[in-house]
Amino acid sequence: MDVTGTARTLVGQVASAAGRVLPGGGTATSPQQTLTFTSSPTDVLTAVRDAGVWSQVLGEFGAVELEAPGRYRFTSEHGPAAGTPTELRETGEVVQFTRTEGGGGPLVELRVTTAPPGRGTEVALRLDLPLPDLATGAATFTVLYRLRALLQTGEVPTITPQPSARPASR
Amino acid sequence: MRALVWNGVNDLAVETVPDARVVNPRDVVLRVLATTTCGSDLHFIDGYLPGMLPGDVFGHEFMGEVVDVGPGVTRVRVGDRVVVPSFIACGSCWHCERGEFSLCDTTNPNAAAQQPLLGYPSGGIYGYTHPFGGYAGSHAEFVRVPFGDVNCFSVPEGVNDVAALFVSDAAPTGYMGADFCEITPGDTVAVFGAGAVGLMAAASARLMGAERVIVIDRLPERLEKARTVAGAETLDYTAVDSVQEVLRETTGGRGPDAVVEAVGMEGHGTGVQEKLDRAKQALRLETDRATPLREAILACRKGGVVSVLGVYGLTDSFPMGDIVNKGLTLRSAQQHGQRYVPRLLEHVAAGELDTAALMTHEMPLEESVRGYEIFKQKEDGCLRAVFHP
Numbered sequence: 001m002d003v004t005g006t007a008r009t010l011v012g013q014v015a016s017a018a019g020r021v022l023p024g025g026g027t028a029t030s031p032q033q034t035l036t037f038t039s040s041p042t043d044v045l046t047a048v049r050d051a052g053v054w055s056q057v058l059g060e061f062g063a064v065e066l067e068a069p070g071r072y073r074f075t076s077e078h079g080p081a082a083g084t085p086t087e088l089r090e091t092g093e094v095v096q097f098t099r100t101e102g103g104g105g106p107l108v109e110l111r112v113t114t115a116p117p118g119r120g121t122e123v124a125l126r127l128d129l130p131l132p133d134l135a136t137g138a139a140t141f142t143v144l145y146r147l148r149a150l151l152q153t154g155e156v157p158t159i160t161p162q163p164s165a166r167p168a169s170r
Numbered sequence: 171m172r173a174l175v176w177n178g179v180n181d182l183a184v185e186t187v188p189d190a191r192v193v194n195p196r197d198v199v200l201r202v203l204a205t206t207t208c209g210s211d212l213h214f215i216d217g218y219l220p221g222m223l224p225g226d227v228f229g230h231e232f233m234g235e236v237v238d239v240g241p242g243v244t245r246v247r248v249g250d251r252v253v254v255p256s257f258i259a260c261g262s263c264w265h266c267e268r269g270e271f272s273l274c275d276t277t278n279p280n281a282a283a284q285q286p287l288l289g290y291p292s293g294g295i296y297g298y299t300h301p302f303g304g305y306a307g308s309h310a311e312f313v314r315v316p317f318g319d320v321n322c323f324s325v326p327e328g329v330n331d332v333a334a335l336f337v338s339d340a341a342p343t344g345y346m347g348a349d350f351c352e353i354t355p356g357d358t359v360a361v362f363g364a365g366a367v368g369l370m371a372a373a374s375a376r377l378m379g380a381e382r383v384i385v386i387d388r389l390p391e392r393l394e395k396a397r398t399v400a401g402a403e404t405l406d407y408t409a410v411d412s413v414q415e416v417l418r419e420t421t422g423g424r425g426p427d428a429v430v431e432a433v434g435m436e437g438h439g440t441g442v443q444e445k446l447d448r449a450k451q452a453l454r455l456e457t458d459r460a461t462p463l464r465e466a467i468l469a470c471r472k473g474g475v476v477s478v479l480g481v482y483g484l485t486d487s488f489p490m491g492d493i494v495n496k497g498l499t500l501r502s503a504q505q506h507g508q509r510y511v512p513r514l515l516e517h518v519a520a521g522e523l524d525t526a527a528l529m530t531h532e533m534p535l536e537e538s539v540r541g542y543e544i545f546k547q548k549e550d551g552c553l554r555a556v557f558h559p
Contacts, residue, residue: 038263156194157278165175165183
């Protein structure tokens with residue numbers, strides 16, 4: 001069972017999928033992943049407006065660029081060079097990055113809810129990816145896990161690079 | 171650098187790999203001074219646990235000297251001699267704040283691979299399977315330690331490298347297992363398994379005030395260690411008709427107040443169920459030979475605590491009815507080492523806990539393939555082999 005290879009593949013597809021989203025896609029049926037952060041709702045909402053934060057959680061697989069106030073472009077080395085332009089829409093505790101070209105629903109939807117006392121903030125994430133639900137769910141979980149780690153520790157956990165006897169790391 | 175790598179089932183080699191280095195700002199890099207075998211490594215070496223990749227550097231129980239620190243490290247200094255718990259903790263997530271360090275919410279880079287297996291991913295660990303993070307391990311000249319300020323503990327001057335080494339994993343795992351037993355004066359604690367973790371659980375139970383500690387195993391040299399290192403009574407399960415009867419009779423018919431299981435999925439035993447487990451495991455129909463776990467549950471007195479430290483996968487014929495009908499409390503965890511290491515170093519420095527006695531074989535890293543063979547086969551009374559890169 002090559003679980004690591006599978007996980008890496010899924011994560012890699014997160015960013016590349018941003019440029020390959022099928023027209024007419026929507027988030028209504030995208031798998032949702034939820035994690036509880038120790039950060040406040042305000043801190044979470046502030047962080048996800050930062051293109052640099054998205055670039056960090058996508059890591060080596062992609063990047064997000066702030067093109068103009070409220071305008072973000074998701075790019076990946078695996079996707080179209082032009083990337084996917086999006087517009088930030090905020091409604092209360094919901095943040096959406098909605099495609100501005102080609103139609104379709106939000107590429108990213110993030111919802112924050114105050115958790116029970118002492119538990120922090122519940123953060124729910126949907127990514128609209130042209131993948132089976134299982135793969136989309138795993139990719140969404142990875143991005144959300146990384147986001148939580150970044151907000152709580154200032155770092156994204158990584159094993160790249162690290163020593164191994166595999167040819168690629170020599 | 172030179173490192174011991176896993177190239178496949180029962181295929182280990184010492185090879186040259188790139189040096190470990192600082193990756194994240196709060197990382198520390200150690201020059202490994204001592205690193206040791208662990209029974210849980212055998213599970214993936216033997217092919218019972220999936221999730222390793224050919225070329226992985228493994229090993230998770232180690233100590234060393236700090237040779238590099240990231241810009242975000244404030245407490246640890248280059249030159250410090252430190253011991254590091256095997257699970258990686260961030261120190262600031264919800265679980266770490268509650269002392270549940272092996273459950274850390276932020277240190278597993280492969281959390282998505284582990285979530286379907288556990289429901290909620292654990293923290294990362296050095297040199298183990300990729301669902302547990304896939305971090306490079308310590309059987310190498312250098313090792314990267316994330317969150318160095320949280321995970322590195324300075325070794326007191328009076329504690330030598332080998333004694334400190336076992337405070338990385340065997341000692342805190344055993345100590346935690348005894349801690350789970352909530353020992354009160356007069357208690358009897360039984361420990362299944364006289365490997366390094368079982369011995370440390372037995373010695374810790376003594377430190378915590380257990381009246382009697384009874385260690386069950388089959389290997390004479392390990393039972394001797396239990397008597398000398400932990401001051402325990404011992405029971406060779408191959409020399410009696412029924413471990414249950416002996417434990418019941420020797421405790422006035424009450425049974426041990428708490429039982430620690432320190433064996434895991436490749437346990438030995440006697441009886442028909444053990445033979446059945448062995449056959450099913452060989453046919454890959456189950457992952458565990460769980461005789462010691464079942465025996466531990468049967469042995470515990472009514473209302474007692476069963477503390478499970480062994481590594482298991484999916485156990486067949488698990489006696490859930492015994493737990494319910496006897497009102498047992500089942501406790502378990504991977505070690506929360508960061509909670510216990512400071513007090514363990516004090517115990518070792520004070521001469522109250524002999525961790526160095528766990529080492530039976532010592533060799534250079536270059537000979538570690540042979541070291542694992544000796545350890546796996548329990549040749550020459552091997553309890554733990556220690557490697558010096």
